Amino acid sequence: MPSYPHYAVTHIHLDKQPHLPALTYQGQGNYLVYWWKEIALGHSFIEPNHSLTEETYRAALLKAIKPTIEHYAAHTKANVEKWQAWLAAGETASWSAWLDTLLTPWMPASIPAQVPVTVIICTRNRAATLKLCLESLAQMTCQPAEVIIVDNAPQDDSTEKVAAAFANVRYVVEPKPGLSYARNTGVKQARYDIIAFTDDDVLVHPEWVYRVWETFQDKQVYAMTGLVIASELETEAQQIFERHWTFNRGYLDVAYDQAYFKRVEAAGPPVWELGAGANNAFRKEVFDKVGYFDERLGAGASGCSEDSEMWFRILVSGDTVQYNPRAVVHHTHRKQLSELKRQIYAYMRGFAAAALIQQDQHPAAGYSKQLWYMPKYYASLLKRGFPRFNFRSRTLWVEMKGIVSGVNFYYKHRNRPPQLPA
Template identity: 65%
Template sequence: MSSYPPYHITHVQLHAQPGMPQLAQNGQGNYLVFWWEQIALGDVYLEADQVPDEEAYRAIVLKAITPAVQHYAAKTGHPPNHWSAWYSQQEFARWISWMQTVFAPYQHAALPPRVPVSVVICTRNRAAILRLCLESLRGLACQPEEIVVVDNAPTDDSTQQVVAAYPGVRYCVEPRPGLSHARNTGVAQASCSILAFTDDDVVLHPDWVYQVWQTFQDQTVFAMTGLVLVSELQTEAQQIFEKHWSFNRGYQDIYYDPAYLQRVLPTGPPVWHIGAGANNAFRKAVFEEVGLFDERLGAGASGCSEDSEMWFRILTHGHTIHYNPRAVVYHAHRQHLHELQKQIFAYMRGHAAAALIQQEQCPQAGYTNYLYWSMPKYYALLIRIGFPFFRFRSRTLWTEVKGLASGVLFYYRNRKRASNLPS
């Protein structure tokens, strides 16, 4: 048996199946994601040798979903009462009735056929992957007003050919290599007041565009991120990423506002925790106020963090960002370790460069101390823990350290370049 057997992913609809689903065996683990209709509530890993009985399974479910259920109960003004006892004791009729009441405000009999949202997908030489993303867009229950595919410095016409098969999808080329260049072209091309970005390697939940649009009905929200669920856990590399680098930010709403910024400013605001570039959106007007994406950052430049640096700027301008876990996409992680190591190097390189750029923008932020003191201590601890075998999580440690050093060097070499910030 492999040291890291694959996990079979099962999405469990609790309103339809409160009891235990059929679990994969034969040396596989199970990764279960629990839903109440269209709302994800929690997840759990069951290892290959972990086969709970029905009673143990119900305890596992309650542990996974209780934080989210209590969150929604508080939002809708319903006291928790005895809901967990009803589920534990298999009083499913009472439990389902209570859950239906709690989640009724989030259920919609019919979604609008179209909402004024521009969806932008930036891609480069990944036509087969892009096709899957566009297929999922075509299957959305609520369609965006427009879809723009930005082909970033392509070396062939494969992306253009894929887009041509989807009537109504607009194709444009950004000849300058770099994700921030492509994102900025998407901003310029988009015509709607709400602009949603997703990646070519995701599949979208049918309600995604509607949930993006719904988020911005709160006029205080200027940007949003959403839940990113993993679509496959077959290889060690995919498992390392999901367990230690996951894009999943949880199952409860989070508002990042000026009060949040002030609380975390002295230690360097961890804006990278706000979400992922694979699932985020903005009011288009915010770019006129805070500037476009910094073209020193992102894939094809520093490597990453053009999105989190933008979130930092939005926060420093006094605006709110909403993490909405009801806006869901499914991400395909890298399958092979060498691909993961390349990705993590880029992440850490961009992470360091962005931290120093943010420190430059906001001198009272604590990024210098974070980067030059906290991070070395953190990695010294991880190296000590991983020594001497450096397995699983430790497989990328040296790559991470080299990425951080490369990011610092990148910043000092490029700090005088134009950054698209307003003057």
């Protein structure tokens, strides 16, 4: 069995450290995340035992951040002729001054102490990780107006005790097991017009809630997703997930609007690519428009996709889902391969069930074509992984089982109506 050295996660703030940082190369890899102040710009995987010189570091940095820099420059019509040459030549003073000018419009001059946002965390029997999440929320530069903990079918009072230790946290029990039940309970309890969801295994960036609120200042936006960065890459399971199933949707702003929907409609809109449930938010009024989370979907039911199915309905209704990479959280992936396999099984089960549900909702969507293509797709992956089935191939069997189970789940539950607005 091959060994998979861990990757050390290093966050490099280029405004403070423009040169190659001190890294360990022997026996480990390095995952470098590049920032300019509070704006994430890109990342690099440096493979185990592969060392960097100042020159090769600048080349890796340029490759990682070039799309992001060009994205921001396109919005400001900045002169982009010289910055790459400055970076390649190590002219840090010129490059840093230019980059600061470029990104200043996206850095708020001041941040309010509080914004009218409800943060909802749905949890079940994970008090220790929840405590860490709430501690990170409490340390944010800008605070939400309220935090709601929805304890889903709890087995003890450990979650309630954790919630009681934090100010501005409201504890609610949802006795019916299932993430969508818990999410819907949180929505109904929310007192504010912007509702943000994160998970109990997440640590939030200090500006996260402010950036969520900022996104909804555009009145065309009815939902948003944000950047999810891996907290650690210590184990093979965590590396498999980040390499092949990542929550990280990149560092560029993307408006998923009607133009996007029309482009992808016939092939089956890949709404799972819009973001992750660990970092997403909604206008509360959208639930009155399109309904609540489908309780057939999500953990405790189909297994996954209650969030992406909601984004699908929002797109079908003609509204926009905005991806904002400045709204950042850090996620701890499953450490053990057995945990990863259960997770991926649930993902594929939920994907298949949601795809068929979405096909019912909007017959013009081509999800049935995707499912018919799956046997051919997995045949190619099996051929590629044979005979060792290492790394990416380790989850192939549970993926296929999950898809079959999801189709069966759909046919068993397809006549159960989704929950409508109250």
